[in-house]
Amino acid sequence: MRVVGPNLGPVRRSLRPGRLIFHVPGRVNLIGEHIDYAGLAVLPMAVDRTLRIEATPRNDSRICATSTAGFERREFEWTPQIPPFASGDWGNYVKAAAQAIGDHWGVQRGIDMAVDSNIPSAAGLSSSSALLTGVTLALLSAAGIETTFEELMQILPDGEHYVGTRGGGMDHAACLAGQPGAAVLVEFNPVSATPIPLPGDWAFLVAHSLHRAEKSGAAREQYNNRSRAARAALAGSVSSPEEANALQHIRSEAARVQHAIAAIRGGDVPAFATVLNESHRSLRDVLQVSCPQADEVVEACLRAGALGARITGAGFGGYVLAFCLRNQLAGIMAEIERDYYSQQPARAEFGEYLMQVQPSAGALI
């Protein structure tokens, strides 16, 4: 996939000269959880919640970022080694993009940017990877650097490492290469993104566990432990219960990705639902990345008639993904609301705690 400029022709024409706009979607992972960092194939989809960046190139090498989400303005000089802000600061995703580009292409011109997003944060829909990806595209574009999907997939995980996450490349691949109406089969070594069209009568919703999973907080340590254990186990040294669990989860989850693809291609609803339910059991009992609140929401979704449900994303809170047929969706959402959320006053703090998510276009499409 060749990205020119990156991909800004139509956008540029509609704007004042020099001003660039990027839309980067969030993603939900359908199946293949906690295995991308082991280099195994995963099946996310880009969703209809988007981060928007409006950027104006500068004539110096300062980077200034504002956000409509109530985060404070951040500004810094783009140097070869950029010292991070305090841990957990949103500006570190901006710095991460600049550092990753600087390492690969050298320091470039700065930009002024305004970030706006309706991707719920700290919830498993990849709001932070969308920010990293969007800033990367904006900086590259301002510098006139042409790149490719493959090259972006090399540098974006480095950006995650800058903020301290030892993750894989699933999120970036999904938010770059998502396709309307399709999931994306993301494979690594070599990296590729293949659309897998979803049956038109299938529907997905996400239901919040009402427990935040801050990727920059305690959940990050837990996440990094799982990814360390997986890498060690795959390298052939299973020397702790954590590594044995990681290996067991990885093997079964990798097989579920293949089963899910076969189910999608065959329109096999029960088989796809089974894959989701088995994935949740493995994430909860074997890898132990769920939490009681998410387990309750999975049960609430199934009680309401969802065919399959599981915690999605890094885990430890955030959203649960549920699957049903399109004609069941409204009834199921109403039932989840009545049976579960109406008794959870904390829901008021979580914005769109229950919503449909639709397979959508990625930033490069």
Ligand code: GLA
């Ligand atoms: C986070 C990471 C991804 C992936 C998931 C778990 O979202 O950013 O790379 O590892 O967790 O599947």
